[in-house]
Amino acid sequence: MVPLSLSSDTQSKNSLKIAIIGQGAIGGLLASQCHNLGYNYQLLLRNKTLVKPNFSLQIEDIRQQVTQIQPKTCQIDQAKNFDLLILPIKAYQVLAALKSMQKNIQPHQVIVLLHNGMGTIEQVKQLLPDNPCVAATTSYGAFKPAPAYVKQTGLGETHLGWINSPEPEQVEEIEKILTNLLPPSSWHQDITIALWNKLTINAVINPLTAIHNIKNGELNERKYTGEIEKTCSEICSIMQQLNYSVQLKDLLKRVNQVIEKTANNYSSMHQDIYHGRKTEIEYINGYVVQKGKELGVGVKANQELFNQIKALEKKQ
Ligand SMILES: NC(=O)c1ccc[n+]([C@@H]2O[C@H](COP(=O)([O-])OP(=O)(O)OC[C@H]3O[C@@H](n4cnc5c(N)ncnc54)[C@H](OP(=O)(O)O)[C@@H]3O)[C@@H](O)[C@H]2O)c1
Missing domain, CATH: 1.10.1040.10 (N-(1-d-carboxylethyl)-l-norvaline Dehydrogenase; domain 2)
Structure with a gap:
């Protein structure tokens, strides 16, 4: 995927657990980048039959190089063990996805919204008012020509900002991780x-x-x-x-x-x-x-x- 030069320091210091909802086009790019960076990540899926040890995705990057990754998977309503929850899903899917796992979401877990459109921030504030939350938008391009194949169609940039921030000592670590996922990334004081x-x-x-x-x-x-x-x-x-x-x-x-x-x-x-x-x-x-x-x-x-x-x- 995106050529990156990160120090091994960045990789080894990240002990946070990342959960990505779905296995969609943008979710696939994120998974591939987590794989490349050695991050601890899993995919949260709604289709039970896909939750299996040999689950795999092929990711074709912008240079048409194909990498096969085998992410850990978990049924979305069973997921508990994560620090960062990324939602690279359609805006109209956000509320239902969060409701399906609400009983397991703890107040320290960070919600990351990553989609086109607006209106979900209000929904998250109502559903999970105590959770730290980041809103982000990206201009990366990807699509899925087949169920287990993600094709990157364009490089882009990502804009992020805190809607509700956690303790200051956590902010730096989380920003470092998210910054590396769909680079180049810019953090905004007011993401809206x-x-x-x-x-x-x-x-x-x-x-x-x-x-x-x-x-x-x-x-x-x-x-x-x-x-x-x-x-x-x-x-x-x-x-x-x-x-x-x-x-x-x-x-x-x-x-x-x-x-x-x-x-x-x-x-x-x-x-x-x-x-x-x-x-x-x-x-x-x-x-x-x-x-x-x-x-x-x-x-x-x-x-x-x-x-x-x-x-x-x-x-x-
Ligand atoms: N693709 C792009 O090039 C691009 C570029 C910029 C911005 N965006 C924006 O990014 C967002 C995501 O787009 P996308 O193209 O990546 O969408 P996508 O390919 O349709 O992926 C959505 C994924 O979310 C999963 N999902 C939805 N609801 C779920 C639930 N309740 N539980 C578990 N998984 C759930 C879907 O699961 P299933 O597989 O089970 O259906 C699917 O894997 C959209 O807002 C889009 O506008 C996309």
């Missing part, structure tokens, strides 16, 4: 700004590419400019109401940069609709609509995108 920035990109590119059945780059066409601007402008007004210092031109610039950079890609929502899967729309434009209503900000463009994706999901 990075999450809103990513949400803006997803709220534009994901639904529009899914609705029009196009690659990201086609959003450069003039006919999409108005809709992109309206969608961003509503999010910008919400962010300003929430006291983030943000300008519409900066949000648009960021969105356009991603459209350019990923011109040849199909977005995840495009792929979800194309393959008849549930999308993360409720945690993307749905979250924008909810916040807009709470704050009295107009969200017509986001509501329209939300409705169109829900209609496409219903047709499946």
Whole structure:
């Protein structure tokens, strides 16, 4: 996976136990990196038949080199023995996954949210108010062409921040571990700004590419400019109401940069609709609509995108 140069010191000093929920695309990249770094980790699975000593995953990195790993596995509702619980799962899967293991979660265990969309922080705060919690977002790319095969499609970067931090002496050790997982990583004093920035990109590119059945780059066409601007402008007004210092031109610039950079890609929502899967729309434009209503900000463009994706999901 990602070429890394870490001192053996970093590896040997990590005694924390990591649990990764699922064996998905991003989860597979994390598992591979834990394997490379010699971390103590296991996968928490919901499918009992996969929990076995010879469980294996093949990971194809960006240079098309394939590594086979054999992580320890545990049924999710039996998992107890971990310090860090990473959730590289869809936003709409977070609450159910945490509820399925809630009886075994201890207040010192650190929850790490790693997904697109927003809205799960509120859910975790309600369900597990005492647990330390990190929220993160990554631009790495991966997919699973087969059930036990993860293909990395792009390098990226990761942004992380504490929502609820543990004792100061624990913070350093945990940050060191998480920093190494999907590098380069940046820690933010207020991660919600990075999450809103990513949400803006997803709220534009994901639904529009899914609705029009196009690659990201086609959003450069003039006919999409108005809709992109309206969608961003509503999010910008919400962010300003929430006291983030943000300008519409900066949000648009960021969105356009991603459209350019990923011109040849199909977005995840495009792929979800194309393959008849549930999308993360409720945690993307749905979250924008909810916040807009709470704050009295107009969200017509986001509501329209939300409705169109829900209609496409219903047709499946
Ligand atoms: N893939 C990418 O390139 C990429 C890039 C950036 C961000 N993201 C974001 O990262 C998040 C994860 O995406 P992904 O593509 O890695 O998803 P994914 O491949 O669908 O993986 C999700 C995994 O979570 C597991 N899971 C879900 N609920 C569970 C539960 N209750 N208990 C146990 N396991 C559970 C699934 O298990 P089963 O195998 O049993 O279904 C699956 O293995 C999403 O928010 C996505 O938008 C993805």
